[in-house]
Amino acid sequence: MSDLPLLILGGSYAGLLAAARLRRKVPKARILLIADQGHFQQRVRWHEALAGRRVKRAALAPLLARAGVEFLQARISAWDPAARQVEVQTLQGPRIIAYRGLICALGSVSQGSQLPGAEYLWQLSFDQPLAARHAELQQLAARGGRLLVIGNGLTGVECASELAQRFRGLQVSLLGSQEPLRGFCREAREHAERRLRQLQVTLLRGRVRCLQADAAQLEDGRLLSADRLLWCGGLRANPLLLESGLPLTPEGRLRVGADLRVEGYDHLWAAGDCSAATLTDGQLLRLSCATALPSGGHAGEAMGDWLQGRQPQPFAFAYMLRCLSLGRGDGIWQLTDARDRAQSRWLGGWRAALIKWMLCTLVWVAPRWELSLGRAIYHWPRTVLDKESI
Structure with a gap:
């Protein structure tokens, strides 16, 4: 058993920081990271792409090799936790890999794929050609075409403002079932709405029932016509987990204990969007890179402690802020409490845009530098919630 590798499934924020922290804990162990993409990409900046x-990306194989971590580009087709093995599809064909311990950091996928007519959606995902989409948006803008952005959370607001500023002739509409940016204070929301209207983004309210090639059908019967439909309406855990037989929440995320170990399994940890990690008061963490990096780092450290016969520490995390961009030169920085509730302090304009750029840079360089240098560079807030904050 000791000759078998330690597996990490997923090569994004959580998986890479898990690999870096696990390597620091167990310098001589064999670690194998499996991902279906060959590059680490900045998902939080896909709207810019x-x-x-130009959005940077880094090849995973040489990046991981600096830390002595093996990399296999493959699609996971089956997972048998009881037998401690995964089946993958590589370019050379199927392969079964047995493991000693595993960290699942498979991330999330778009909820839009569950809607009737989802084949008509543009989505921000690895398997959609953003460069080709950009060229088509240029053509749409030249003839005054219409783009409907579905979902008015952080991603939707960022996409609508970025594209409206970049493609001046494009008619951009932003659709959501509730008011935009509900997790922000009133003044910050008003700033965002002013900016969107300045960029001539039309704000719409409604919930999508189904999709057509050139329209979205809403639950109230309205039909919103558009040349292209862009989904920014939320994420869900990787559907591979549904076939694993592992304990899941109703949202499809892996149930984990205090140290992020999967319930009922002493050798499995889950991190990032596929993990039902919580704050110390039981509040479920939202899907984001802000929680993926901390949970990935902790999972790597926890597995390292387990391998060395030590009791892993509980996962400790607290929210501090939210940031988003509103095109180039504008954005919002929102202070929050430890439970992610908006406080009255916020910033807008170029200062907020600069903070957002700095945070995007941090989540890009932190896992890469840790793998290269073998040192813990990224540190997350670990405030313990008290009774007054609950």
Whole structure:
């Protein structure tokens, strides 16, 4: 058993920081990271790539090799936790890999794929060609075409503002079932709405029932016509987990204990969007890179403690802020309490845009530097919630 590798499934924020922290804990162990993509990409900046801006990416194989971590680009087709093995599809064919311990950091997928007519959606995902989408948006803008952005949370607001600023002739509408940016204070929301209207983004309210090639049918019967439909309406855990037989929440996320170990399994941990990690008061963490990095780092450290016969520490995390961009040169920085509730302190304009850029840079360089240097560079807030904050 000791000759078998320690597996990490997923090569994004959580998986990479898990690999870095696990390597620091167990310098001589064999670690194998499996991902279906060959590059680490900045998912939080895909809206910029859609607008035609260059977004950096890093090849996973040489990045992981600096830390002595093996990499296999493959699609996971089956997972048998009881037998401690996964089946993967590589370019050379199927392969079964047995493991000693595993960290699941498979991330999330778009909820839009569950809607009737989902084949008509544009989505911010690995398998959609953003460069080709950018070229088509240029053509749409040249003839005054219409783009409907579905979902008015952080991603939707960022996409609508970025694309409206970049493609001046494009008619951009932003659709949501509730008011935009509900997790922000009133003044910050008003700032965002002013900015969106300044960019001539039309704000719409409604919930999508089904999709057509050139329209979205709403639950109230309205039909919203558009040349292209862009889904920004939320994420769900990787559907592979549904077939694993592991304990899941109703949202499809892996149930975990205080140290992020999967319930009922002493050798499995879950991190990032596929983990039902909570704050110390039991509040479920939202899907984001802000929680993926801390949970990935903790899972790597916890597995390292387990391998060395030590009791892993409970996962401790607290929210501090939220940030988003509103095109180039504007944004919002929102202070929150430890439970992610908006406080009255916020910033807008270029200062907030600069903070957002700095945070995007941090989540890009932190896992890469830790793998290269073998040192813990990224530190997350670990405030313990008291009774007054609950």
